[in-house]
Amino acid sequence: MNETTTTKEPKILILATLSGGYAGADYVGQQHLNYSTNTSILPVRCPSMFSTEFYIKAFEKGIDGIIVMYSGTDSPFKGGPERTAVMVDQTYKKMGELGINIKRLKLAAICTVCKKPFLKQVNEMNETLNEIGFVQDELADQGKDK
Amino acid sequence: MTEKTNPKPEETKIGVYVCYCGGNISDVVDVEKVAEKMREHPNVTIARTDMSMCSDAGQSIVENDIKELGLNRVVIGACAPSLHEHTFRGTVARGGLNPYFFHHVGLREQDSWVHSNNPGGATEKAIRLMYAGIAKANLLKPLDMIKLKAERHALVIGGGVAGLRAAYDIAGRGINVTLIEKTPFLGGRMAQLETVFPTGNNAREDLHSLINEVRTHPLITIHTLSELVNIRGYIGNYDVQIRSQSRGVSGDNAEAALAACTQEVPDDFNYGLTKRKVVYRAYEGCFPSTPAVDWEHYDGKPIEIDGQKVIFENKKKTFDLRIGAIVIATGFQPYEPPRGDYGYDELPEVVTLPQFIRHMGLRDGNVGELTWKGHPVRDIAAIHCVGSRHLAGVHEPQPDGILNNYCSRVCCTATLHQVNELLDEYPNINVYDFYEDIRTYGLEHESYYTEASKKMVRFLRFHGDQRPEVVAAPEGDTHPVLVKGKDYLTNGLEVEVPVDLVILAVGMVPRPVDDLVDMMKIPKGDDRFLLEVHPKLRPVETPVPGIVLAGTAQSPMNIQESCNAASAAAAKVAVLLAAGQVELDPYVANVDLDKCEGTGACIEVCEYEDAIVLETMTVEGKEVQRAVVTPANCSGCGNCVSACPHHAIDVQGWEVAHYEAMVDAITMEVEI
């Protein structure tokens, strides 16, 4: 577990629902389609469980971009997608206050066979991060400004 | 047996296993390197690799390590958790651990298969994901499955051969079945066929023997003209609402109504080749035998029966049932070419294969000469792959924007079987078979092709992007239509074949079931057919527990395959419901009473009735309100988790702390 800072690439965290994005990511795999390796996909039941605090902490720890791949209207959970949207919205506000570019957080409905939308989200987040840089630089800049 | 203690994170002894997946993972990911890195982790007691962790031998390694090394957590990096998480929970339990002391990391679908262009990056990602898995495993708590009473009652949707077979097999295991069929009659598409491959039997005779078994089975209740309109609940306990339409006629007035009715519409049973009355039987010998009113087309005008004017009324009724599991057997419909495609719907001499089969069935015995619309038929062209194997950029997508790029599988054999039968009866007819590839798959089904060749069927092979064209022959020609195309069996020679009839071997498309898909939250594939969890390992299950698939609702299948799938679906249902109880994953909300302040914020965002309530309890001598979860009513969505200002509620097995630990692991830089 050596800690190094060799190949620095933006880190993308994908919170993907079992009934949507996670199954969608498996489907992309079954089709053997390539995307970037700087992605870490974590399965979630419904992202409505994540508070603003969770997202902010993740950015502070060095996650450069988060894509919440929820199930949208396909969600098996009543009220889950709506609450997820509320939490993401609240997080945008907090990000604004903290000077974290809100493009770092993206909510996208991905279905179990949405291979193109999945790849589009990953590619777009990579493009965004290439443009806006690392979150820690952004946070450091904020520190300097104060 | 299962360990109930929960060691502190620093005391965990984790066994980590990284699967080669027979090369599927190890061809890209340096699996040995991953295991080597895992050994550096302070909580990892052992890290091993294996060619196939899911094999008996692979699982035994884990079981033995748990026993011999005293492991109290297991992390396995392998294929998708949807495939083997369940398998490995069993492995861990057999080793003597609580099955929830296991975490599965997907290294195949989400790593090696998507990063084949970057093995170094894939290995680094595998290490990162495995570290995240270890971080979660450190925090896992022992959990017990939630046991709930399961209703020993299955609902089968669709009364075609697949639905009938599934219903009969489920009932045979002592489980009640309600079968609902949307139309007034049972049998589905099979009833519209004549002799069928591979047996050569009459389709309706075989079908009727199955219908007889189903309708006389004491545990099966049949509702025709019925549809599912609402569903709530979960495996073992679905509350469904069914809406039934009335037949409009009954008992004494049924036959009289049938005789008296004069309003006619195209007969859908004969694919529009004939007309039928709006009070009708699908065909002679159908079940139920009582005629029904075609509500879609009935003009509402009175019909005079025995001197009395009668207006039929569709008395709809809805009823509720509690159901343990559901089989979806909603079937397929033949592809209908757009007007003008291959001359369809413009040239009277162009028919689809289903129409041709009906035409053959409608003949009054062997009439010596085959005729079509009164004209003798001596030359026939059959064109394969109509509505199947469409190519992007060459063929137009369907109105829904989807390209029918799949092979419908059944049509090649069905076409050649029909052609062979035809030539048995009319050996002097010439058949020209235009095909892209002949796919008469199945044991000895090649014989349909060889038999057709022996019967002098002329095969002409086209390329998928250069399909034949069907045009009207010039006035005064010997035949009414010409089929033009290039034959690649003769080096792309331009051919022009004059024929009396063109048969389009149309593909299969699923029946539109978007209402069911929306209600049940089941996925559809790229091709619009309903999608199973895994084509090999879980071939009839949908991701929604307790909802399984049977027959052509899932993909093109012949009758034998439809029945195989239906029997598999029935076996699955029987396994689920036989014990009268189902076990659900314990992923429900759990309140930490030490942190709960009774704010009720969790209840405000909870959409599930009675899942969380505030109860009065005594804490340090004071009466206070605290949140209490009823596991059977909780979906485990986690709405409450983000709402609690005191972080006092979490979803068991999916805690926020797990994610925070995983993020820590992911953000750690790894060196390889």
Ligand SMILES: Cc1cc2nc3c(=O)[nH]c(=O)nc-3n(C[C@H](O)[C@H](O)[C@H](O)COP(=O)(O)OP(=O)(O)OC[C@H]3O[C@@H](n4cnc5c(N)ncnc54)[C@H](O)[C@@H]3O)c2cc1C
């Ligand atoms: C031209 C042609 C020739 C063929 N020849 C052969 C052959 O020779 N040999 C062979 O093995 N196979 C043959 N097949 C294939 C065979 O027809 C199918 O395998 C079989 O009919 C599939 O049965 P099923 O029950 O899956 O679907 P279906 O027969 O389509 O039955 C589905 C039933 O579900 C009902 N339904 C639909 N939606 C709902 C709803 N929402 N609620 C309630 N009920 C609903 C429908 O009304 C229907 O009754 C042929 C197919 C075609 C097109």
